Amino acid sequence: MVARGLLTFKTTPSIAATGVTAGPLEKKSPFADKFDKVYDDERCGTKTNEHAHAKMMEDACMIALSKVDSVPGDADFLLIGDLVNQMTPSNFAATTVGIPYLGMFSACATSVSSLVMAALLTESGMSTCAIAGASSQHNAVERQFRYPVEYGSQKPATSQWTVTAAGVATVTPYKKGFPSIECATIGCATDLGMTDPLNMGAAMAPAAADTLTRHLTGHGKDVSDYDVIMTGDLGKTGFELYKTLAGNQGFDVSEKFRDAGEEFYGADTAFLSGASGAGCSAAIFFTEVIDKMMAGDYKRVLLIATGALLSPLSFQQGDTIPCIAHAIELTMK
């Protein structure tokens, strides 16, 4: 029977490699050692924030390909996206790497929606090597969504810091010894009427809880089936709300729950509620989670990326903030 929004992969495609690049401030992350490349300069030696954004993604793709001894000419599909208007950093990166390109947009949930579609292309036998992921660059995104960075506007404790990072995975047919993709759940856009763009964690928490419930009930699973259930990127505020909502649904909100946004910058209170941006969950999922799977610490994980589907214009016009969350389940077989 087909269940709406639910995917099961019989061939369990693998994540054979990942590539993660990040900006200089991201050295503050407790996960910085795991990133493949950290630039000394926020602009990565380019003239604009947007060019830096594209370069981070290009480098992440090249790194992820090199780890499977491949070059862009070996890749069948590129599935990436970002938060900038019309996704130009991804578009320019796609032009440079030259892989057939499908632009994906689910705001900060793009890392998982891209991964799901790459797994589907692989399962269908039409891809032997697909690159999937997402990116964000602090200055390029912040000046678009909120205020020019130079204003130094004071932010409330609920606000999150847009990460400068790009993260991609190389998705291949099943490969023994690597994390495999078993199933996934595509989220429904959820809108409970939140309007504050400086509290996106609260806006996204219901979408995360909804997708968690749909994934567990839809695939016949329970919290106890996983070593970790990681969301990204709710931040401190949203993570607490999400755990409350999940607890109300009867799920055991144990220490198995983690949030990429809450953890990204560690305990540094300068980042207020934590991290966000399409690169945040991508960078954590594709290092911390994959590394722990490869090391045998995690056997089965559920990743739920969350995205706030607002624009500066929709916010200025007084609209609410629709949110979405997509889930993907990985195992070591």
Add this chain to the structure above:
Amino acid sequence: MVARGLLTFKTTPSIAATGVTAGPLEKKSPFADKFDKVYDDERCGTKTNEHAHAKMMEDACMIALSKVDSVPGDADFLLIGDLVNQMTPSNFAATTVGIPYLGMFSACATSVSSLVMAALLTESGMSTCAIAGASSQHNAVERQFRYPVEYGSQKPATSQWTVTAAGVATVTPYKKGFPSIECATIGCATDLGMTDPLNMGAAMAPAAADTLTRHLTGHGKDVSDYDVIMTGDLGKTGFELYKTLAGNQGFDVSEKFRDAGEEFYGADTAFLSGASGAGCSAAIFFTEVIDKMMAGDYKRVLLIATGALLSPLSFQQGDTIPCIAHAIELTMK
């Protein structure tokens, strides 16, 4: 053998229905009679252009579902996108219809990239009813990409008019008597250095020619295999360039070639080089082409949607315009 960016659908999913809505000015289109709904008011009775944009898409989805005696609760996936920053019209429409939602962004090529992914989900057995398409609303898009509409800025003969329209298809497993999806080609982002946002046809023509070549050679086809090869939306300028490029590749640039942007507003010279916008090709493909297939006039068609992957910011910063084109092949079996 897997060929990069090429998809072949063994189960040949069908387009079981379509839904197309359009603004009042679109009554000038020679295809207006085929549209399911044409509003008397550009804002569709809502307060903003962006809300109108979302409403057009919601209505198109409901129409496409009603034609297969379905409601949103019966649909497994929604794959849509638009040109507005962060695709908020699609996001709000997704919230209203409540179908599990994958945001797709390939600018004006989104109608085909969405259709391809819907076919893939159907082929995999994970979808029995997917809604795929794209939309644009003149005022919402124009004021973002170029000048506020109220300026009434004079435009050059090469410029195109952003269409107010939404078009979607209901994709189901193979259904006798309806157009079926046989194969597709995902485009590579192509950039030959064009920088003029008022001549996007010229920027997109090389991407269309590249995808045409890759589709024909990749799938072992020739121009003679098709009743029509329709692009969207190159406009008069881009269409001529594309035919020249295709002719140079040795293809017979016969009367089989059509362009949705060139034809959308008929011979009315007020629209200069013709129409564009993600809704342009969607509205024409999902009426003119599908209707002709259902009537037996077309047995096999190739649709190539084209997109200019620029943003206002990338243009203002002096960047070139990367372009993309995705192809999908439909047959009546």
